[in-house]
Structures are given as C-alpha cells and as structure tokens.
Amino acid sequence: MLSVNETVARMLEELADLEDLRGTRYKPSAYRRAARNIRHTEEPVTNLREEGTLANIEGVGDAIRAKIIEALDTGTMSTLETLREEVPVDITTLKKVRGLGTKSLARLWSELGITTLDELEAAARQGKIGQLDGFGPKTVTGILEQVEHVREAMNRWLLSDLETAAETLQQRLTQAAPIRSITTAGSIRRRCPTAARIHLVAVTKKPEATLDAFTNLAEAHNILDRSPSQATVELVTGTPATLTTTWETHHGGALLDATGAPAHLEDLQAHAQQAGGSLTPQGLEQDGQTHAFTTETSLYEALDLPPIPPELREGNGEVQAAAEGTLPDLVTLSDIRGDLQMHTTYSDGVTDIQAMARKANTLGYDYILITDHGPSLGIANAPSEDELYQQRDEIQEINEEANIDTTVLWGVEANIVPDGLDVPEDMLDEMDLVVASMHDMVDDASDRIEHALEAYPVDILGHPTNRKLNRRKGNRLDLDRIVSIAEREKVALEINAQPKRLDLDWRDAFEHRDRVSFVISTDAHSPGEMEVMRFGVDQARKAWLPKGSILNAHPLEELVTRLGA
DNA sequence: GCCGTTTTCGGCCCGACTGTTTTCAGTCG
Ligand SMILES: [Zn+2]
16 A cells, blocks of 8 residues: 555664664664655665666665565564564554653553553553653653544544555555445545544446455455445555445546545535435435436535535535535646755755756746755754755755756755744845744744744744644644734735645634735655645645745746735 | 765754753754
C-alpha cells in the first residue's frame, strides 16, 4: 500500500528508535538521515538496487545498503527482528506520546517494564510514574492526556495515505472484479484532512462476484462486514475500507449517499422535502414513486440545484447557496501560478535551488519563492546571514539562465522567536518576499505573531497554527485578532499543502474567508514535494475560496501589489 | 553507521522550550 521507499524509510526509523532506547549513539541519527533521504528519493529503491546505485543516496553506506537489499528480498531486516526481540517496546505507538522521548521511555521500560500504551496508562493512573525521580505531576497528567490523543489518532489516517490506499484498491478491483466503474467516495472525495475509513462505490451487474473479489484481495487483511450490496474489510494498516455496489441506473444516489457528509445530506433532504420529495440512497421519492439517477448531477438537477462540488458538502450552507445560485467559483489546481514556500540545501531541503527551479519550470509556474529557514533553527542546518546573501547571488544567476522561464524569488522562512524574527530587519527589506512561521508550541503564540507581523516586513504567515495532523493540535490562536492584523499589515495567511499539516485548517479559512487573502504553498523539501500543491488547493476549496482570494493564483505583479511588497 | 579526509579513524546539525530542577536534562524540530 505504501510506496517501497516509504516502507524502507519506516523500517530504518524503527531501527533508529529501538537503537535509541538501548542508548546507542550516532547510529540512530545515521538511520534517520538515510530514511529521510530515501523518502525524498523519487526513484524507487527497487530500481536503484537493479542499477547498483543505492549508495548514491546520501547517508546510505555499505551497512544500510545491505539492509535495504535484505528488506527488498525478504520483506524485513534481520537486525530489526533481533532488536524487536531485545527491546520489546511498542516504540512506534509510544513515541507518539508527546513529552516522552527515548530517554524517558527507556527508563519507563527498564524501571517499570512499560512496553505498550495500555501499560503506560495503567502505570500513570496507579501513580507509579509519579514516584520516579524526574517525573512530576505535570508530566503524569500530560501522559494521560496524550494517551487519549494517541488512541484517537490511531483510528484516523492522513488524506494522502488514504488516497494512495484507495487508488491501489481501485486498480486491484478494476483487474479482479466485473465492474464497470469505480469511484472513491466518503471523506476522501470530500478531501477531508484526515479520515477514519475508505469508501468506494462500484458500478456492476454482478454485486456478489464483485464483493467476493473485494474480500479476496491480498490487501484485505480482515473481513469486517458483508451484505448483498456492501462489504467492509480491514487493511493491513488497520484502516476499514468499504465497497458499495450499485446498478448503473442508481449510481447517482449511491455516490451521493456514500460521499456525504451526513450534514450535507440532511440539508439536501430538507430541501427535497420542501418540494414534496424525499431523498433515499436509491434516489428521489416523489408522488409515490422512486426516481433513480445515473449521475449525481442529474440528481441535483432533479432537486433544482446545480451540482455541488464534493469538497463543499459539509453542511456549511452550501445547499442554500446552491439554491440561491451563489455557490463560489472555487480555485482550481490549474489556477496556481507559483509556489511561495520551499527549502533547499541552504537549510533542510535535499536539493539545490536550481533543481527546485527546474521542477517549477516543468510545472509551468511563473514564479517560486525560496524560503530556507532563518538562522535560529539549528536542526535544519539553517544558513547564516552571509550564506543568505550568497543565496541571493545564486538566485540571480539562475534567473539569467535561458532555459528556465520561472522567476526565482529570494525570501526566507523566518522563525518567530520570543522577541520577533530571527532575521535582521534590513535583510528582510532586501528580500523579495518574507514568510514568517512559528516552529514552537507556546501559550503566547498569538502575541508573538502579532508582534512579528507588526514590527517586521512580513508578507506571509506560514503554517499559522503549527499543527501536525494526528500528532499535535497546534497553537491555540486568537484568529480574529490575527486576521485583523493581517488585513491591516497586508499579510496573507498560508494554507500549507504538506499532507501532514494542511494548516491553516479549512474551517478557520472558511470562517475568515472574506477578510483576508491566502496563499497555498507546498513547503517542499524536494522537487517532488512541489506536487503536493493539490492537497492545499483541496483545502482552499473546502474553505469556499475563489481564485481571487488565492494570491499565488495571480501574476507576480498583482501578488506583489496585494502584499504591499 | 556515515563520511571525508592533512585518507581508514574521529568526528558527527544546534537552539528554544518545558518541567523538573536548585543549575539542568530531556524533548522537539
Ligand atoms: Zn516551517
């Protein structure tokens, strides 16, 4: 289900965590570095192995190369198996408990024998953890809170991962089942940032054989449920996946029903009932008979409505807007003309500026903004001020190259630190555009952001809440206040397109959509990551944003004017 | 375990923040 590179990367990361627990030095960071670079390598390691070029990946030497080959041949690594026995800690789950790192987990394991989330919770409740030196009451209550969050997160998955899994299922079924067509519905079709399940709808004349094929797929780890027209299986990842079968004549109603959201269907039902009808998964009941629909569009039409884009179907007034003819003209991926946040080897990106520029050129972008981290983010190999000036000169040279039409802009992702930004103001003034972001979780985030936006020439507020989906909720912000300041200071809010961020959240963007401008940026750390733009566009659409609200859907001159840069 | 050499060993991203301290260790990015 996962790509081979991702699978290998995760194995190496588990190896790193387990070695960390044993107190091994340096190996963990070597494994993590290799894992990260493998994840950012576009060519599958399977191919590199054939070519004998695995060791060309930074951080991959003889030992790790042998481990990759072993993983490709056997599906695992003997070192990993041995370590799992030696260190029987469910590290993949336990490391999600924020506040507990490998040092603490190693102690909890050796001193209290804790190896699982359940054991951690029990020990915390029984007061055993609070008795250990260095574990105070705040740590214990923090652990109990985190255990709950981790439990919730274990039953939700990122949109990007679910989409990949759903596509695999679609391909398998297209080959293995007598189906006419198959569509991904549910939360994935509505482009929700995370979701609890996969829901597919297949058009077929042979539901029984189709559902048999589905439950027999290699990907179907467990069968959870089965009826004449629907089956649910559990994938290896634990994700439930449902396949609903439908006749071609009833596809519209089935797809609408499987797509939801419940709140949208309720509003639609109320609308149907006003006209004396009633909506069912089969279609529309009216005057004692059921009308079936082959497409959603014809169903909406029967309700006297224009088709409502799946992203909008959340019960946020979209049915009323559709009835009044005031649905927004949503931004699309093809509207995007540039990308305003990305990293290079000047900080924690994996390629140089030129590689990013070439990728942007093939994407047909008018412009990109290079935004390496400001000097304070040590871990990210952040550039000094001298290096940032060097970068300016390098960008100038790339802009003179004839074979790249994309304009490369010089900027920075300045870090919002307690007393402002970590880049001097006169340097920011020289830059084309400035992104400022928080990388810490703090209580006074709103105050810091306010100060940064008012005291420095900031153009874009990057990943405003600093959330990581399924990992942490993000800083609690006074968005009303921040939006007012952004409006006044001509600062755009970023919708970060990284699948693990998608920050600002679409609900917040929706609430403030009429007051402020947005940019959609990939925050790419490799050329390939520039393609996650579509996930950000999805979120903008969920927030009802038209092209006009998205600054990087416009030519550079207009962008610069609207940012007051 | 990787890497780069004044080439086969000795170094290895570093600053902010938090909770627990009584002067700092562990976590996070
Ligand atoms: Zn950032």
